[in-house]
Amino acid sequence: MSRQMVRPGGRSARVQASVHAAVRELASEVGRDALTVPLIARRAGVTPSTIYRRWGDLQELLSDVAVERLRPDTAPNDHGALSSDLTAWAEQFLDEMASPTGRAYIRDALLGDPDGSNAGQCSAYAAEQIGLVLTRATERGERTPEVETVIDRVVAPMMYRILFRPDGLDATYARRLAAEVLGQTGP
Amino acid sequence: MSRQMVRPGGRSARVQASVHAAVRELASEVGRDALTVPLIARRAGVTPSTIYRRWGDLQELLSDVAVERLRPDTAPNDHGALSSDLTAWAEQFLDEMASPTGRAYIRDALLGDPDGSNAGQCSAYAAEQIGLVLTRATERGERTPEVETVIDRVVAPMMYRILFRPDGLDATYARRLAAEVLGQTGP
């Protein structure tokens, strides 16, 4: 059961929104590393114990906020061909995720996440976007790989390098991965 | 500059060893989540301020210990053929890393790691082991993929799923990835 599953309306929802907003505001004002629970609580007009009881600790709260910000806000662009769509999506994904901000969000999402549900949500977002791209391609009559294949061959390598080898990542790498996974689809 | 770069002998080294040992002991006694700096300090016979000054905070200390424990203790077994060697290595890697303990270490290594050097070290360990396997194969006259290819096609997918989709991982998956990266080497 996720942290978002609170009573949908009323005070709880207001508190949640207000705390999330406080995190975002303060993160941009004083920086991600200067955040503390009492600071966030003051800005949100809430007592610290409320945050501790609802989220457990700062990491879990930041994890929640991070997942929210990692949710794609728009469907992938349609360029009329699978190869363009997938390449463009991979480039944009890498660009967003490999930035210092993006990497901080990924780490936060992974961190305060004992059961892995927040991380799973991130993966689900990516799978959803890829599913859209592939479905459109299928409707055009193109042969497409499986979503899982694209995850293994495009998303996973990018994420691995973002997390474990933050150097030397650029759009060329994203393009190459996209091209390789498609090149293998039909001989 | 890594945390291991302390004065190699004498008191500093003793403190480092004693603190690392305290972390490992307490982690298995009271559980990873119950660790605190004062607790570790008491067990190590050291004052908390020593730990704070040397490591900064609990996360960085745990990150150090995690990297140490993620270092492979032995060279990959030699089965006489690349396909067996790589499959066996991937199976063992997944088995170790996908366990709750392994995942905790990976997360710790990623976490308290502002500059990414600890995570880079983990990746380097894997690259080293794979390099050994591939070199042996080359010496036998087998055609081999590049280390980077194996990282992208075998290590990255396993790591991605360990971190983002902890369910449904088994040795079959590791074998399939190993087989696929080799199947593509020479048509």
Added chain:
DNA sequence: ACCTTAAAGCAAAATCATTGCGTCTAGCGA
């Protein structure tokens, strides 16, 4: 409209993190 109960507020107590200062010792050059 009342009742029930999850969630929030409040405040005290406990624990943890930070910092200044004195002491010690490993490593180095004479």
Added chain:
DNA sequence: TCGCTAGACGCAATGATTTTGCTTTAAGGT
């Protein structure tokens, strides 16, 4: 070998955060 010196540690005071018991509020159901 014998001091130097600078980095590392211990100690203790201070400040901040986290935890907890109890009370109060308000959402959602009857």
